Amino acid sequence: MKTAEELKNFGVIKTEEMVLNMGPQHPSTHGVLRLKIKTDGEIVSEIEPHIGYLHRCFEKHCENVTYEQVIPYVDRCDYLASMNNSHVWAMAVEKLMGIEIPERVEYIRVIMAELQRIASHLMAVGAMGLDLGGITPITYTFRDRERILDLFEYVSGARLLYNYIWIGGVAHDLPPNFVQHTRDFLDWFEPQIVEYDRLLTYNKIFIERTADVGVLPADVAINWGCTGPVLRASGVAWDLRRAEPYSIYDRFDFDVVVGKGEVGTVGDCWDRYWVRVEEMRQCIRIVRQALDQLPPDGDVHAAVPKKVRPPKGEIHFRAENPKGDLGFYIVSDGSPKPYRVKMRSPAFCNLSVINEIARGWMISDVIAVLGSLDIVLGEIDR
Amino acid sequence: MTSFTDFLTTGLLGLSWVPDSAWAGGVLAVAILLGLGVFTLMALNAMVAVYFERKVSAFMQDRLGPMEVGLFGFRGGKRFWGGIGQTVADAVKLVIKEDTIPADSDPRLFRFAPFLIFGAAFCAFIGIPVGYGLVISDFNIGILYVTAISSVGVIGIILTGWASNNKWSLYGAMRSAAQIISYELPLGLSLLLVVMVVGSLQFHDIVAWQEEHRWFLIHSPFTMVAFLIFFMSGVAEVNRTPFDLPESESELVAGFMTEYSGFRWAIFFLSEYANMAIISLMTAIVFLGGWLSPVGSLLRLLGIAEGWYYLDGPIWGVFWIMGKVVFFIFVMMWFRWTWPRLRVDQLMYTAWKVFIPFSLANIFFVGVWELVFG
Numbered sequence: 115m116k117t118a119e120e121l122k123n124f125g126v127i128k129t130e131e132m133v134l135n136m137g138p139q140h141p142s143t144h145g146v147l148r149l150k151i152k153t154d155g156e157i158v159s160e161i162e163p164h165i166g167y168l169h170r171c172f173e174k175h176c177e178n179v180t181y182e183q184v185i186p187y188v189d190r191c192d193y194l195a196s197m198n199n200s201h202v203w204a205m206a207v208e209k210l211m212g213i214e215i216p217e218r219v220e221y222i223r224v225i226m227a228e229l230q231r232i233a234s235h236l237m238a239v240g241a242m243g244l245d246l247g248g249i250t251p252i253t254y255t256f257r258d259r260e261r262i263l264d265l266f267e268y269v270s271g272a273r274l275l276y277n278y279i280w281i282g283g284v285a286h287d288l289p290p291n292f293v294q295h296t297r298d299f300l301d302w303f304e305p306q307i308v309e310y311d312r313l314l315t316y317n318k319i320f321i322e323r324t325a326d327v328g329v330l331p332a333d334v335a336i337n338w339g340c341t342g343p344v345l346r347a348s349g350v351a352w353d354l355r356r357a358e359p360y361s362i363y364d365r366f367d368f369d370v371v372v373g374k375g376e377v378g379t380v381g382d383c384w385d386r387y388w389v390r391v392e393e394m395r396q397c398i399r400i401v402r403q404a405l406d407q408l409p410p411d412g413d414v415h416a417a418v419p420k421k422v423r424p425p426k427g428e429i430h431f432r433a434e435n436p437k438g439d440l441g442f443y444i445v446s447d448g449s450p451k452p453y454r455v456k457m458r459s460p461a462f463c464n465l466s467v468i469n470e471i472a473r474g475w476m477i478s479d480v481i482a483v484l485g486s487l488d489i490v491l492g493e494i495d496r
Numbered sequence: 497m498t499s500f501t502d503f504l505t506t507g508l509l510g511l512s513w514v515p516d517s518a519w520a521g522g523v524l525a526v527a528i529l530l531g532l533g534v535f536t537l538m539a540l541n542a543m544v545a546v547y548f549e550r551k552v553s554a555f556m557q558d559r560l561g562p563m564e565v566g567l568f569g570f571r572g573g574k575r576f577w578g579g580i581g582q583t584v585a586d587a588v589k590l591v592i593k594e595d596t597i598p599a600d601s602d603p604r605l606f607r608f609a610p611f612l613i614f615g616a617a618f619c620a621f622i623g624i625p626v627g628y629g630l631v632i633s634d635f636n637i638g639i640l641y642v643t644a645i646s647s648v649g650v651i652g653i654i655l656t657g658w659a660s661n662n663k664w665s666l667y668g669a670m671r672s673a674a675q676i677i678s679y680e681l682p683l684g685l686s687l688l689l690v691v692m693v694v695g696s697l698q699f700h701d702i703v704a705w706q707e708e709h710r711w712f713l714i715h716s717p718f719t720m721v722a723f724l725i726f727f728m729s730g731v732a733e734v735n736r737t738p739f740d741l742p743e744s745e746s747e748l749v750a751g752f753m754t755e756y757s758g759f760r761w762a763i764f765f766l767s768e769y770a771n772m773a774i775i776s777l778m779t780a781i782v783f784l785g786g787w788l789s790p791v792g793s794l795l796r797l798l799g800i801a802e803g804w805y806y807l808d809g810p811i812w813g814v815f816w817i818m819g820k821v822v823f824f825i826f827v828m829m830w831f832r833w834t835w836p837r838l839r840v841d842q843l844m845y846t847a848w849k850v851f852i853p854f855s856l857a858n859i860f861f862v863g864v865w866e867l868v869f870g
Binding site: 132134140141142156243244245246247248249250253254257313314317319320322323476477478479481 | 553556557558559663667737738740744745746747748749832833834835836837838839840841842
């Protein structure tokens with residue numbers, strides 16, 4: 115006698131599933147991510163991300179250093195968007211302490227954050243091409259990212275981890291001619307995006323590989339806590355710069371880019387890629403406006419507190435990072451060191467959805483989906 | 497003189513003062529000599545092609561190394577030899593690198609498999625002319641021989657994947673097997689219609705036909721389609737982008753060659769570039785008139801009796817055929833540095849649902865064309 119289960123599967127030829135470890139040493143896992151993949155031939159039936167290879171106890175570290183000393187650690191979380199990270203941290207502590215920031219500092223911070231957003235998206239766009247086998251796009255995007263890093267070097271002296279945005283101000287005022295250099299860069303960079311479009315975005319093979327692949331419906335995206343370009347590509351116009359304007363973002367005119375499903379379904383890999391390309395154009399608009407409105411002078415150290423000792427209390431502050439909503443939850447006990455820090459990292463939530471959207475596709479598509487999610491392991495593992 | 501083998505055996509060994517007892521040893525010496533010749537050609541081809549590929553990628557990608565690196569104190573700079581030091585350094589590195597063999601692999605097959613791939617490319621070179629009469633052995637079934645022997649390489653690829661005992665290698669090998677066997681068909685079918693028109697499988701006859709009539713590229717619309725199918729299938733046969741799935745470095749780490757290092761890996765490299773040269777040579781001979789000069793062919797087409805026909809001579813012939821080969825190799829590199837990669841199912845779709853039906857239809861239409869216009 116066969117059991118009911120056996121009868122159900124009677125006559126069904128099934129192959130054994132193979133468990134494949136993708137990473138932590140793999141060219142396309144964007145760092146030290148390990149994906150445990152169950153495969154049937156090329157078809158992937160389950161993906162389980164294993165993280166923690168880059169865990170540095172960021173949150174525990176924060177409890178043992180002063181508020182200012184956290185900034186270098188924050189820089190190292192999303193190392194492709196250091197400016198944005200320290201911007202969010204500074205804003206959170208300032209809000210906790212109730213500090214008013216000079217106008218000029220606000221503008222400098224916004225300029226830096228938006229330039230950093232371009233740099234981060236350039237990396238995502240180039241790496242996406244690389245993941246799909248096109249080697250040339252990343253060299254182009256790196257060439258352009260280099261110019262942004264040059265600007266940051268000019269401002270802060272560093273090229274990757276800046277420690278530039280302080281609590282209550284910024285480290286230095288803008289160097290001479292910075293505004294002109296930035297304008298030159300923007301004028302030069304804007305036509306380059308057209309070049310990416312011609313090389314990669316509207317390439318037939320690229321569209322074949324990404325359109326309709328790994329579709330993330332809006333409800334699934336919201337349920338899994340996806341934010342940033344990943345959420346917007348699914349058609350949800352959720353951008354904290356517009357939804358909960360912080361800093362001085364309410365003064366700028368820009369569009370929230372939303373995935374339209376131009377070549378496939380809304381929320382596919384191509385849309386996630388395209389949202390980033392379009393956001394770079396919006397960043398250029400914001401930086402141009404900020405440069406126009408930048409107050410000519412002002413002391414950038416005027417509001418920097420002598421002692422950073424927030425009053426007893428707690429705060430959750432979030433802002434739009436290149437990868438999504440970055441949130442800091444800080445509990446202060448009135449001492450110079452935070453009592454507890456919790457970081458809500460956007461890439462962590464964005465990565466967790468991979469099993470939902472890449473399941474049932476092929477190994478090559480898992481790579482495409484991973485590339486379109488644009489993860490940074492420094493932020494996921496913290 | 498029709499081939500090197502004929503020249504050396506009948507020409508040299510057939511001389512009256514050569515004793516009959518020397519025949520066997522003489523044939524062996526000829527075989528070794530010609531074998532070394534082919535090997536040298538392949539090694540040189542790989543060296544030059546790697547340099548060429550670096551330069552092409554450097555021009556397309558703003559790479560600095562291949563544009564600047566000098567050699568032994570010679571300054572590189574932005575001159576044509578800039579970056580040549582990298583090629584030499586690369587070759588030295590590959591030869592002196594440790595030859596690692598994974599503990600769980602099948603060591604004998606693991607050691608042997610690269611040489612099977614290499615052997616296939618090596619043997620294919622024997623049948624391909626690189627100029628009028630410049631061929632090791634002029635088979636009367638040249639096309640059949642070259643297509644058959646070059647597909648032996650897939651056995652080597654499967655062996656590497658199997659012997660490495662690595663999941664990524666196995667994936668690469670399985671993809672490779674599926675891909676190469678699928679693309680053999682459109683490749684062969686495209687050649688078939690040329691054979692149909694010419695009525696011979698010999699490379700010299702095919703070129704002679706094109707000299708008498710016109711290049712197959714412009715013979716009829718259907719042969720032009722056949723040329724496109726042949727070249728694209730050829731790109732797939734040699735595992736180049738956008739069909740480089742067997743070694744797709746961003747998905748399968750390095751595909752079937754994941755576990756290889758040092759000289760054994762260099763053998764893969766050598767074979768890849770040799771295969772590129774073989775496909776380019778075949779395309780040039782079968783569709784672009786081989787060693788015929790474009791000038792002479794055009795004049796003949798226009799019916800002009802005299803003019804630049806001296807450009808068709810045997811020495812110029814080598815220049816023309818090599819020019820065509822370099823052009824096709826450049827096109828393959830151009831593909832590689834521009835396009836992303838296809839997915840497995842898309843690859844199979846292209847072969848079975850596009851190329852093969854078109855090739856089959858092509859054979860029919862070429863037959864009709866020959867009946868009407870031939």
